[in-house]
Amino acid sequence: MRAGEMGGMTRLPRFLPADLDPAQRELYDAITGGPRASGPQAVPLADDEGRLAGPFNAMLVAPPLGQALQGVGAAVRYGTTLSDRVREMAVLAVAGRWDCDFERYAHEPLALRAGVTAEQVTALREPRVPDLADDTECAALTVVVALLRDGDVDDAAYADAVAAVGTRVVFELTTLVGYYATLALQLRVFRVTTPTGTGSG
Incomplete structure (x- = not known):
């Protein structure tokens, strides 16, 4: 070792x-x-x-x-029903919340490959819901950003999300946020750097 x-x-x-x-x-x-x-x-x-x-x-x-x-x-x-775009945008929002350089390093190229624009990637670094033409993507990212900001989704946003993307996607998004938040914290605690030497928060 x-x-x-x-x-x-x-x-x-x-x-x-x-x-x-x-x-x-x-x-x-x-x-x-x-x-x-x-x-x-x-x-x-x-x-x-x-x-x-x-x-x-x-x-x-x-x-x-x-x-x-x-x-x-x-x-x-x-194993989820999330599109590549929604999944990668959600991961980048988590990376933005925890200022996790390794998650950004690993997932920004995947997001760009899935059609996420550079401007949208920048918004996710804050993290905030980027400008999205697709209503279902907007509903999904609204759930993600609410979880990262408040640790919850209020009744109105929940109803909008279920109407737009369904209960299963809401469950998948909450699981994704929890998983990548766990990784972000572990990357931070164990001081994992990117190959270029950038830290993880």
């Missing part, structure tokens, strides 16, 4: 695959062999020596909890 450059952590070592115990290895294989390995990504899951990047290295510290957390993350990324 040793610290690495890509996404290097100052409070945790970067775990080498050869040093992992069986529970850690099972989690490592679930992360690197799951949908993340074939899905779109702006940041490689691991460096040339196989050390996990970003929040995934920290998950190896507590494999049972890490397994559950990575499972929720995979479901949020690949």
Whole structure:
């Protein structure tokens, strides 16, 4: 185990695959062999020596909890009805709330690839609902920003969101906000940096 450059952590070592115990290895294989390995990504899951990047290295510290957390993350990324645009905008809003450079680094390219404009990305850094032509996207982002601002969605906004996107999407959005907020806090506490050395808040 040793610290690495890509996404290097100052409070945790970067775990080498050869040093992992069986529970850690099972989690490592679930992360690197799951949908993340074939899905779109702006940041490689691991460096040339196989050390996990970003929040995934920290998950190896507590494999049972890490397994559950990575499972929720995979479901949020690949098992919801959220469009790519809404999902990536919601992630960037969370990154804006927690000033999480790593989440921005990992997800801004995905958002741009999904058609989110640079102006919309800037709005999400505040975070606020960007100018959106699509009413369903606006309703979804209104829920996300309310959760980040107030920790709740008032009755009027909830009714509007359910009418526009449905109860399932509201549930998916609350789960996404909670998951990426958890990652943002872990990235902050463990001082995870981007490959360029930028901190996570």
